[in-house]
Amino acid sequence: MAQIIDGKLxxxxxxxxxxxxxxxxxxxxxxxxxxxxLIGDNPASKTYVSSKAKTCEELGMFSEVHHxxxxxxxxxxxxxxKGLNADTNIFGLMVQLPVxxxxxxxxxxxxISPHKDVDGLCTVTAGKLIVGGEKGFVPCTPQGIMDLIxxxxxxxxxxxxxxxxxxxxxxxxxxxxxxxxxxxVTIAHSRTADLGAVCREADVLVVAVGVPRLxxxxxxxxGAVVIDVGTTKIExxxxxxxxxxxxxxxxxxxxxxxxxxGPMTIAMLMKNTVLxxxxxxxxx
Numbered sequence: 001m002a003q004i005i006d007g008k009l010x011x012x013x014x015x016x017x018x019x020x021x022x023x024x025x026x027x028x029x030x031x032x033x034x035x036x037x038l039i040g041d042n043p044a045s046k047t048y049v050s051s052k053a054k055t056c057e058e059l060g061m062f063s064e065v066h067h068x069x070x071x072x073x074x075x076x077x078x079x080x081x082k083g084l085n086a087d088t089n090i091f092g093l094m095v096q097l098p099v100x101x102x103x104x105x106x107x108x109x110x111x112i113s114p115h116k117d118v119d120g121l122c123t124v125t126a127g128k129l130i131v132g133g134e135k136g137f138v139p140c141t142p143q144g145i146m147d148l149i150x151x152x153x154x155x156x157x158x159x160x161x162x163x164x165x166x167x168x169x170x171x172x173x174x175x176x177x178x179x180x181x182x183x184x185v186t187i188a189h190s191r192t193a194d195l196g197a198v199c200r201e202a203d204v205l206v207v208a209v210g211v212p213r214l215x216x217x218x219x220x221x222x223g224a225v226v227i228d229v230g231t232t233k234i235e236x237x238x239x240x241x242x243x244x245x246x247x248x249x250x251x252x253x254x255x256x257x258x259x260x261x262g263p264m265t266i267a268m269l270m271k272n273t274v275l276x277x278x279x280x281x282x283x284x
Contacts, residue, residue, distance in 0.1 A: 001248060001249060002226070002247070002248040002249070002250070002251040002252055002253055002254040003152075003252065003253050003254075004248075004253075004254065004255075004256055005148050005151065005152065005225075005227075005253050005254065005255045005256075005260060006256075006259065006260075007144070007148060007255060007256075007259055007260040007261055007262065007263045007264045008259050008263045010147065010148060010151060010263075010264060010267075011144075011263035011264050011266070011267035012263075014147075014264075014267045014268075014270075014271060015055070015058070015059060015267055015270065018059055018267075018270055018271060018274055019059050019060060021274050021278070022059050022060045022061055022274060023060065025274070025277050025278065025281070026060065028281060030277055030280065030281055031060070031061065031062055031277075032056075032061045032062070032091050032092070032273045032274050032276070032277035033061065033062040033063065033064070033089055033090050033091055033092070033273075033277075034052065034056055034061065034062070034063045034064075034090075034091070034092040034093075034094070034118065034269075034270075034273045035063070035064050035065075035066065035084050035087075035090045035092065035093050035094075036049050036052060036053070036063065036064070036065050036066070036094055036095075036096055037066050037068070037077070037080065037081065037084075037093075037094070037095045037096065038065055038066065038067045038068070038096045039067075039068045039069075039070065039072060039077065039095075039096070039099050039100060039103065040068075040069070040070035040099075040100050041070065042098070045096045045097075045098075048096065049065055049096055051266055052266060052269060053065060055266050055267075055270055056270070056273075059270055061270070061273065061274075064090075066080060066084075068080070070100050071100070071102075072100075072103075074102070074103050074104065074107075074108075077103065077108060078107075078108070078111060081093070081095075081108065081111045081112060082111060084116075085111070085112065085113045085116065090116065091116060091118075091273060091276040091277040091280055092116055092118035092269075092272065092273035092276050093112050093113070093116040093117070093118070094112070094117075094118060094119040094121075094269075095108050095109060095112070095119075097121075097169070106123070109121050109122045109123075110122050110123050110124075114136050115276065115279065115280075116276060117136060117137055118137050118140075118269060118272035118273045118275075118276055119137070119139065119140060119269065119272075120136065120137040120138050120139035120140065120142075120143075120173070120272070121139060121168070121169065124136065125137055125139075126168070126173070129173055129176055129177075130176055132180065137272045137275070137276070138173070138177070138268075138272075139169065139170075139173045140264075140265045140266075140268040140269045140272065141169065141170050141174075141208075141229065141261060141264075141265045141268075142170060142173040142174040142177055143177075143264075143268040143271075143272075144261055144264025144265050144267065144268045145170075145174050145177075145206060145227050145229065145261060145264070146174070146177050146178075146181075147264060147268075148227060148255060148260070148261065148264060149204060149206075149225055149227060152225050152252075152253045154203070154204065154225055154253075156178065156181035156182060156183045156204070157181065157182040157183070158182065158183075158184070159183050159184070159203040159204060160183070160184050160186070160201050160202055160203050160204075161175075161178045161183040161184065161185045161186070161202060161203065161204040161205075161206070162185075162186045162187075162188055162198055162199055162201065162202035162204070162205050162206070163175045163178070163185065163186070163187050163188065163206045163208070164188045164189070164192075164195070164199065164205070164206065164207045164208065164209055164214070164215065164241070165187075165188075165189065165206075165207065165208035165209040165229070166187050166189045167208065170206075170208040170229055171187060171189075171206075171208055172187070174206055174208075175187050178204070178206075183204065186198060186201070186202075189209075190209070195219070196216075196218065196219040199215060199219040199220065199221075200219060200220070200221050201221065202220075202221055202224055203221065203223075203224055203225065204224065204225045204227070205220065205221075205224050205225070205226045205227070205251075206227045206229065207226070207227070207228055207229060207230060207240075207241040207242055208229035208230060208241065209230065209241055210230055210232060210241065211230065211232075211241055212230065212232040212234060212239045212240070212241065213239060213240075213241070213242070213243040214230075214241050214242070215228075215241060215242040215243065215247060216243045216246050216247070217243060217245075217246025217247045217248075217249055217250045218246070219247075220247045220250045220251050221250075222250050222251075222252075223251070223252040224250075224251050224252060224253075225251070225252060225253045225254075226242055226247055226251040226253065226254040226255070227255050227260070227261065228240035228241055228242040228244070228254070228255050228256075228257050228260060228261070229241065229261050230242070230257065231257055231258070231262065238257055238258050239257060240255075240256075240257030240260075242254070242257075244256065244257065
């Protein structure tokens, strides 16, 4: 039976460490502040934004939410982002995704200053991750995934890693982070032939496609580390992209849904915001 990777417990430890750093910043007259832009009334997005604001408060940080209507004109959003970029009291700035279809998501993300891009999603930040060397902010969910993988004690050098999903938010960046740790990485997706055979090669399997219970126990290599990023609500209950019951009988380590990757995403957003505040002090 697999050992459960407890994301709640790990996230709580990270937040305790961040509290100390926030107190140190406050002693120097700097309080980390995160600004979040929420467009429309997507229930899941509103829940995520509320959780971020609550966590900021718990850590002694500030947050502000700018809630715009679904039909807002793009130029209004752009002007707001530019104003928040210029606000020296704000260290972290993010747009809650997804945005309404009439808005150009990439255009909006790329307005955010790389110094404030705590979500790690603007093109400049993504480019730094790909080329290596001096990084910008690492995207929150991939950063949390890597923390959970490394918490198992696995040595990634030379291991086979399979990432199922190729999104800009999770799949692609986590693949590059695994490459940095010298894993041999395969990115699988909806057009991958014989997905089961590909997954069974993985010492580390990261699944982020949004298809509930796509990965069964028969598709998991015995002893593998399995990270389930998916969250789909079925009959009022969250389920992941991995069939937890079947996979947990085969894997060596596995994340639950909920309570696995989710708490780590917010913890890493807080970490990036604190890093942004610390970097601001060094630039002064």
